[in-house]
Amino acid sequence: MPAAIYLLSLCIFAMGTSEFMVAGMMPSLAAAFHVSLADIGNLVSAFAASVVVGGPLLTLRLRAVRRKPALLGLLALFLIGQLIGAAADSYAQMLASRIVCGVAQSAFFGVALALAGELVGMDRIARAAGLVLNGLMLASVAGLPLATLLDQRWGWRLSFWLVAGLVGLAMLGIAALTPAGLAPARQEAGEEMRALAKPALWAAYLSSGLIIGAVFAVFTYLAPLFLQISGFAAPSVPWLFGLYGAATVLGNLLTSRLADRHTRRVLQGGILTLLMAMLALAQGAQWQALTAAAVFLLGAAGLPMNPAMVARVMRTGGNGAMANSLHMAVINLGLMFGAWAGGLCLDAGWGLRAPLWLGAGLALLAWLSLGLDRRGDSWQAKARPAEVLV
Structure with a gap:
């Protein structure tokens, strides 16, 4: 694999840590801004909404921009959003930070x-x-628990400042190591729109959105579940998130090896595992050993389906940045809905188990959605030489 692949993973690690760490510091942020847990959950939804609306629009503006300056500009924008969050004195300022970072x-x-x-x-x-x-997975195994630990020891702001510093280092790496000649693919607008109009592509988008919606309906509210239902002590929460993150890394290593040739089977198996883990947790969250086992399965079968989801989308809709950005938008639409709907369940007084039942329902719909696309070219790898456009 080219060195640039690993450098991009570092950038994704910094961004993923920023996105996930809000879930690990929900009680602290709610106390700091004098709002409810559901309001902090809405910060996750706001991040996702900005991805859905702003990301594709910004991608359109970048169609003619060469890869290296595009990557540097986007990292600079993310850094600005992260700094706003680190200095936030109100819920409105934190909301603005999440929106800028999401775009x-x-x-x-x-x-x-x-x-x-x-x-x-x-x-x-x-x-x-x-x-x-894998940077996203490492954000959950290392970034999220570390941010949660720092929040409990020294306050939530330190995590925001450290992530801002990491983004700055990532910018230096992109500037120094990314080849200057890489340019965006010159795909005609009409060709790109025809690719985006394929029903098979939107079937793939639907599956991705439902999978991530199921994951985040549960993940967003794990911290209060650990404390109030499972009875874990507060110092145990970072370690539980670390267990979840370790499972995502292991799952990602496996699926990234299998997904090129077994895309459908990876998605089917991952969704069924996700469904069983959510049902088990909904029934037995009061038992700490079962909770830990279910959390491991949630990590191993949720986000690690991303390589298979990406492969399915790119084989159907092409390699344009817009198809990938729309995929990210749809994924975050699912994330936004899952976090928002889970908050509605809490506000309705249905308890902390309700998001688990919601997640299980979305996982079932995701499994059923796989049947909407029976086309072989959406599921199997097509060997062709790698192309670098200069």
Whole structure:
């Protein structure tokens, strides 16, 4: 794999840590801004909404921009949003931070995955996407629990400042190590629109949105579940998130190897595992051992389906940044809905188990949605030489 793939993974790690860490510091943020847990959950939804709306629009503006300046500009925008969050004195300022970061992250993902596809070709895109997105998994195994621990020891602001510093280092790495000649694919607007109009592509988008919606309906509210239902002590929460993150890394290593040739089976098996883990947790969250086991399965089967989802989308809709950015938008639409609907369940007084039942319902719909696309070219790798456009 080209060195640029690993550098992109570092950038995704910084962005993923910023996105996930809000879930680990929900009680602290709610107390700092004098709002409810559901309001903090809405910060997750706001991040996702900005990805859905702003990311594709910004990607359109970047269609003619070469890869390297596009990546640097998007990292700079993300850094600004992160600094706003670190200095936030009100809920409104934190909300603004999440929106700016969400717009930058969505467009960055689109450019990064398009670049990965150009470097390695469609026959290895799942493996390349798995390596790029491994930064997202490491954000959950290392970034999230560390941010939660720092929040409990020294306050939530320190995590925001440290992530801002990491984004700055990532900018230096992109500037120094990314080849200057890489340019966006010159795809005609009409051709791109025809690719986006394929029903098979939207079937793939639907599955991705439902999968991530199921994951975040549960993940967003794990911290209060650990404390109030499972009875874990507060110092145990970072370690539980670390267990979840370790499972995502292991799951991603496996799926990135299998997804190029077994895309459908990876998605089917992952969704069924997710469904069983959510049902088990909904029934037995009061038992700590069962909770820990279910959390491991949630991590191993949720986000690690990303390489298979990316491979399916790129084989159907092409390697343009817009198709990837829209995929990220749809994923975050599912994320936004899951976090928002889980908050509605809490506000309705249905208890902390209700988001688990919601997640299980979305996982079932995701499994059923796989039947909407029976086309072989959406599921199997097509070997072709890697192309680098200069």
